[in-house]
Amino acid sequence: MVPESRVTLSVAEDSLALLPAGAGYMARKGQAHVKVSRRPATDKGSPAQIIIEAGCDSLEVQCARYEQCIEEMQTQLSAAERALSTQQQKTKEQQPMDFTALLYAFIVGLAAGIVSTILIRKKIWQKVF
Secondary structure (H helix, E strand, O other), X not given: OOOOOOOOOOOOHHHHHOOOOOOEEEEXXXXXXXXXXXXXXXXXXXXXXXXXXXXXXXXXXXXXXXXXXXHHHHHHXXXXXXXXXXXXXXXXXXXXHHXXXXXXXXXXXXXXXXXXHHHHHOOHHHHHO
């Protein structure tokens, strides 16, 4: 967790009014910073503007951490999707062989059951063994 930073900048109104174009007041404390400037009127219809810009490096650090975390998770997700795709492909390739073996075992078992039933009913079994 990034520690909180705050900064306060107090400027009198008349000080802002007297500022030349492009000039401003700045304050910085820890990771927090603020800038106040005045933009003069561009024409008679638009008034002068007071511009306030604020930022916090800790937010930038936190955003960078989240971006890195997202990139790592996307990499892990891509790897997991590739592994799943490979596993599904292997499973699809193995299923026909497994089904064929199961079908073969069923047919052999069915044939053995039929032969055993015939031998027992005709009492041939007792003569053989």
